[in-house]
Amino acid sequence: MAQQVAPSTGLTPVPDHDFMPLNGIHHVELYVGNALQAAYYFAHAFGFKRVAYRGLETGTRDHVSHVLQQGRIRLVLTGALDSSSPIAAHQHKHGDGVKVIALSVPNVEHAYREATSRGAESVAEPHETSDDHGAVKLATIKTYGETLHTFVERADYDGPFLPGFEPVDDGTEDSGMLLAIDHIVGNVELGSMETWVKFYEDVFGMTEMIHFSDDDISTEYSALMSKVVSDGKGLVKFPINEPAEGKRKSQIDEYLEFYEGAGAQHIAVATRDIVGTVTEMRRRGVEFLTIPPAYYEDVPVRVPEVIEQLADLREQGILVDRDDEGYLLQIFTKPVGDRPTMFFEVIERHGARGFGDGNFKALFEAIEREQERRGNL
Numbered sequence: 001m002a003q004q005v006a007p008s009t010g011l012t013p014v015p016d017h018d019f020m021p022l023n024g025i026h027h028v029e030l031y032v033g034n035a036l037q038a039a040y041y042f043a044h045a046f047g048f049k050r051v052a053y054r055g056l057e058t059g060t061r062d063h064v065s066h067v068l069q070q071g072r073i074r075l076v077l078t079g080a081l082d083s084s085s086p087i088a089a090h091q092h093k094h095g096d097g098v099k100v101i102a103l104s105v106p107n108v109e110h111a112y113r114e115a116t117s118r119g120a121e122s123v124a125e126p127h128e129t130s131d132d133h134g135a136v137k138l139a140t141i142k143t144y145g146e147t148l149h150t151f152v153e154r155a156d157y158d159g160p161f162l163p164g165f166e167p168v169d170d171g172t173e174d175s176g177m178l179l180a181i182d183h184i185v186g187n188v189e190l191g192s193m194e195t196w197v198k199f200y201e202d203v204f205g206m207t208e209m210i211h212f213s214d215d216d217i218s219t220e221y222s223a224l225m226s227k228v229v230s231d232g233k234g235l236v237k238f239p240i241n242e243p244a245e246g247k248r249k250s251q252i253d254e255y256l257e258f259y260e261g262a263g264a265q266h267i268a269v270a271t272r273d274i275v276g277t278v279t280e281m282r283r284r285g286v287e288f289l290t291i292p293p294a295y296y297e298d299v300p301v302r303v304p305e306v307i308e309q310l311a312d313l314r315e316q317g318i319l320v321d322r323d324d325e326g327y328l329l330q331i332f333t334k335p336v337g338d339r340p341t342m343f344f345e346v347i348e349r350h351g352a353r354g355f356g357d358g359n360f361k362a363l364f365e366a367i368e369r370e371q372e373r374r375g376n377l
Contacts, residue, residue: 019114020204023104024235025181026152027067027074027161028267031087032096032337035079039066041336042075045284046344047175050168052161056081060164063087067161067168071179073269074161076100090146095339098264100140100148101184103236108153112139115151120203123148133159141203144188144196144240145262177277182268182347183228183237183355187255189262193225193242200229200238209237210355224252228355239355241265251368254376258339266332268345274329275312277346282316287334289370291317303327305350326351340374 032038042048048068055064062085065078078099080088090099105111109126116122123140130136134157140150152162160167188196200206206229223244230237243252255265271277278288296314300307303320305327313320318331329348336343371377 018205018232020111020231021106022204022231022233022236023106024072025184026102026104026150026154027076027100028098028181028184028264029065029076029078029100029102030096030342031090031094031099032077032079033091035064035066035077038077038079038096039068042068042077043172045286046070046281047173047177047284048073048075049172049174050170052159052165053168054165058164058166065165067165070174070177073178073181076161094146094259094261094263095341096337097259097342098147098184098267100150101143101264102150102152105151105153106155108137108139108151111151112141115141115203118203119199124150126151129163131159131163133157133163136162138162143199144186144192145259147186147263175280177273177280178269178271178346180270182270182345182349183239184267185239185241185265187241187252187259187262187265189256190243192262193227193240196240197227197229200240204229204231206231206236206238209353224250234353249371249377251371254371254374255341257376259341264342266343266345268330268347271346271348274318274331274346274348275309275316278316278318278331281346288317289332289334291319295319321352321354323352323354325353328352328354334370340371340376 030038039050043050048070050066051069052067053065054060062082063078063080065076068075068077078087080091082088112126120141123142124138126137126139128135128137136157137153138150140148143149154162157163159165186196197208201208209228209230212226224241225244226239226241228237228239241252243250243256256262282288293314296310299310299320303322306313306320306329313329316331318329321328321330327350331346333344335341368377
C-alpha cells in the first residue's frame with residue numbers, strides 16, 4: 001500500500017492499483033413531480049441551460065426528461081407520463097429527489113464486473129445504446145435507499161447528452177455561475193453509515209477521507225455522524241451521514257422521515273465567485289439559510305484571508321472555514337422542493353480540502369431554526 005496522506009483531512013492510504021478508475025460524475029438524475037416546471041426553476045433560478053430533451057415528441061411514451069447543464073454539471077429532471085410508472089411510484093413515495101448518480105468511466109464492462117464481483121447489486125448489465133451521434137455504453141448498480149449508480153462510457157459519442165435525447169435551444173443560457181459538482185451527500189438510517197462506507201471502500205476502492213463524530217457535529221438539541229469517502233483522484237467525494245442521539249429530531253431524522261428512507265441529501269456545486277453567484281441566485285429567487293451576525297465576529301481571527309470581503313460575506317450569509325491547506329467559503333440553500341429533504345450547497349475552495357467542519361455548529365443551528373418553523377425539531 002502506498003501512503004498518500006493529507007494531514008489536514010486525515011486522508012487514508014489508497015491502493016497502488018485503482019481497480020475502479022472514475023472520470024467524475026457524469027450526471028445526476030432527479031425524479032420529480034413536474035419535470036417541465038422543475039426545468040424552468042433550475043434554468044431561471046440556478047442559471048442552467050436546457051440542452052436536451054426526451055419525451056412524447058421524441059418517441060418516449062412513459063416518461064419525459066429535461067437535461068440542464070452549467071459548467072461540467074448535468075442535471076436530468078425526469079417525470080412520469082403514466083401513473084403506473086416506477087418513476088411515478090418513486091416520486092409518490094419520496095417526493096422530488098435524486099434517483100441516479102451517474103459516474104463516467106473509461107470502460108463500462110470493467111466497472112460493472114469489478115462492482116458486482118465485489119458485492120454490488122446489479123440493476124442493468126452492460127449494454128450499448130446508439131443514435132446518429134454514435135454509441136454509449138451503460139450499466140447500473142444499486143446504492144443506499146433506492147438510489148442508483150449508472151456507469152457511463154461515451155468516448156465515441158458527440159450528441160447533446162445520451163442517445164434518444166434531442167438537442168434543445170430555447171433561449172436559456174449557461175450563466176457561468178456554477179462550475180462542477182464538488183460532492184454529493186447521502187443520508188442513511190441510524191446504524192447504516194458504516195455499512196455504506198464499507199460498500200464504497202469494497203466496491204469502488206474509495207478511501208475514508210474524513211470522519212466526523214457526534215461530538216464534532218452537534219448542537220444543544222441534535223447531532224449526527226458523518227464519514228467522507230473519495231476515489232483516489234479526489235474527483236468523486238461522497239459524505240455519508242447518519243443520525244445520532246439528541247434531545248430533539250436532527251436534520252437527518254427529518255430528512256429520513258419526509259423522504260421515507262435513505263437518499264441524497266444535498267448536491268454541493270463549486271463556483272469561482274461565491275459572493276457574485278449567491279447575490280445573483282438570490283435575485284433569481286433562490287432562498288438560503290440565514291446566519292446570525294454574531295457568527296462573523298471571530299472570522300477575521302479564524303480566516304484572516306477574507307477580511308477584505310468580510311462585509312460582502314456577512315451580507316450574503318456565507319460561511320467561512322479553513323484547514324492546513326487553505327480556506328473555503330460555503331452557503332446552503334433551503335430545501336428546493338415541497339418536502340424538507342433535498343437542498344444545494346454552493347462552495348468556493350481556496351486550497352482547503354475539508355467540508356467546513358468549523359461551520360457545523362452555525363450551520364446546524366440555522367437548519368434547526370428552519371426545522372422549528374416547520375414544527376419538526
